[in-house]
Amino acid sequence: MAIYNRIADFHDDLSRIRRDIHAHPETAFEETRTAQVVADELEKYGIEVHRGLAKTGVVGSLKVGNGTKRIGLRADIDALDLYELNEFDHKSVHDGKMHGCGHDGHTTMLLGAARYLAETKNFDGTVHFIFQPAEENVAGARVMIADGLFEKFDCDMVFGMHNMPGVELGKFAVNPGPIMASADFVEITITGKGAHGAYPHNGTDPIVVAAQMISAFQTIASRRTDPLDSVVVSITQVIAGHTSNVIPETATLIGTTRALQLETQNMIESEMRQIAKGIGDAFGAHVDFVYDRRYLPTINTPQEAEYSARAAADIVGEENVIRDKLPGMGAEDFSWMLNERPGCYVLIGNGVEGGPGGCHVHNPNYDFNDDILTVGASYWSRLVENELA
Ligand SMILES: [Zn+2]
Numbered sequence: 001m002a003i004y005n006r007i008a009d010f011h012d013d014l015s016r017i018r019r020d021i022h023a024h025p026e027t028a029f030e031e032t033r034t035a036q037v038v039a040d041e042l043e044k045y046g047i048e049v050h051r052g053l054a055k056t057g058v059v060g061s062l063k064v065g066n067g068t069k070r071i072g073l074r075a076d077i078d079a080l081d082l083y084e085l086n087e088f089d090h091k092s093v094h095d096g097k098m099h100g101c102g103h104d105g106h107t108t109m110l111l112g113a114a115r116y117l118a119e120t121k122n123f124d125g126t127v128h129f130i131f132q133p134a135e136e137n138v139a140g141a142r143v144m145i146a147d148g149l150f151e152k153f154d155c156d157m158v159f160g161m162h163n164m165p166g167v168e169l170g171k172f173a174v175n176p177g178p179i180m181a182s183a184d185f186v187e188i189t190i191t192g193k194g195a196h197g198a199y200p201h202n203g204t205d206p207i208v209v210a211a212q213m214i215s216a217f218q219t220i221a222s223r224r225t226d227p228l229d230s231v232v233v234s235i236t237q238v239i240a241g242h243t244s245n246v247i248p249e250t251a252t253l254i255g256t257t258r259a260l261q262l263e264t265q266n267m268i269e270s271e272m273r274q275i276a277k278g279i280g281d282a283f284g285a286h287v288d289f290v291y292d293r294r295y296l297p298t299i300n301t302p303q304e305a306e307y308s309a310r311a312a313a314d315i316v317g318e319e320n321v322i323r324d325k326l327p328g329m330g331a332e333d334f335s336w337m338l339n340e341r342p343g344c345y346v347l348i349g350n351g352v353e354g355g356p357g358g359c360h361v362h363n364p365n366y367d368f369n370d371d372i373l374t375v376g377a378s379y380w381s382r383l384v385e386n387e388l389a
């Protein structure tokens with residue numbers, strides 16, 4: 001492996017930062033301590049710091065030479081609402097909050113690259129180090145963009161990275177095209193007419209209407225989507241009724257949908273709306289339909305995916321870059337940045353199951369693997385040195 005020795009030399013500093021952030025997890029838009037740690041580090045490296053985008057977002061800008069090219073590197077900084085079950089020294093000090101997705105490690109790897117690049121300045125152009133809050137649940141990337149991220153810190157391309165338990169330490173996975181799915185929220189309230197359970201003809205049963213809808217929604221995947229494309233429609237909550245002999249007045253369905261293409265995401269919304277309204281009309285029930293776009297599909301542009309793969313191969317060797325990773329149906333708010341600029345989202349192996357770093361993310365026993373800090377920071381640095389040569 002051709003990791004940067006200069007970065008390996010300060011691995012202990014990175015590990016200390018990572019564990020400090022791990023011990024002090026903060027969730028969506030409340031990452032004030034984490035933002036302070038990031039800002040302090042960047043300033044220590046002599047990097048210009050901007051704060052306040054999406055409340056707790058931090059952007060460090062480093063310009064070297066006269067090159068006009070600008071590259072954005074993004075790390076997410078937020079934690080999860082999860083009770084940590086680990087017992088090590090750096091376990092969470094905040095009950096019910098945990099860095100269970102490794103964003104503590106993402107933040108630290110990007111700080112490692114910032115330190116190296118500020119010290120060596122072996123590139124020509126501008127790097128924007130984007131530390132983004134609230135990746136989980138509420139798409140903080142979208143808020144940073146709305147707050148003017150790319151007006152204030154324009155980028156010709158943007159890159160993101162996530163650790164991947166189950167993939168060996170020292171491996172990367174990247175592919176052009178979709179790598180993660182969209183994720184939307186849907187809530188349908190069906191209002192019928194309540195009645196005695198023994199006299200259903202006196203009412204309009206919203207539960208029967210809901211049942212028709214739940215089944216019909218499945219035809220979006222099986223009969224409205226190209227079989228070579230991928231769609232998930234999951235109704236995950238059915239809320240109705242309170243006793244056995246009363247037909248309730250209302251029923252509510254809540255769920256999530258996933259797609260790998262923007263057009264497919266659009267199609268799901270319009271099909272669900274049409275099915276919900278059509279079935280409501282057919283049975284004489286009123287339907288309120290709420291569809292909230294949360295995450296777009298994360299789609300890597302081919303050129304930038306190639307840049308990512310090349311930088312990864314330079315560090316870990318071509319044989320350790322998985323270039324045909326199938327996309328997952330999970331979601332990632334970096335998709336909003338890729339919707340604005342060309343770029344690529346890469347996965348870095350965190351370790352295989354049973355070994356260090358092998359525990360899956362969002363599990364209370366998860367921990368980011370400090371052994372990949374140097375690998376990730378070297379990848380970021382190489383990417384900049386390659387593309388801003
Ligand atoms: Zn997560």
Ligand SMILES: [Zn+2]
Pocket residue numbers: 101102103135162
């Ligand atoms: Zn994550």
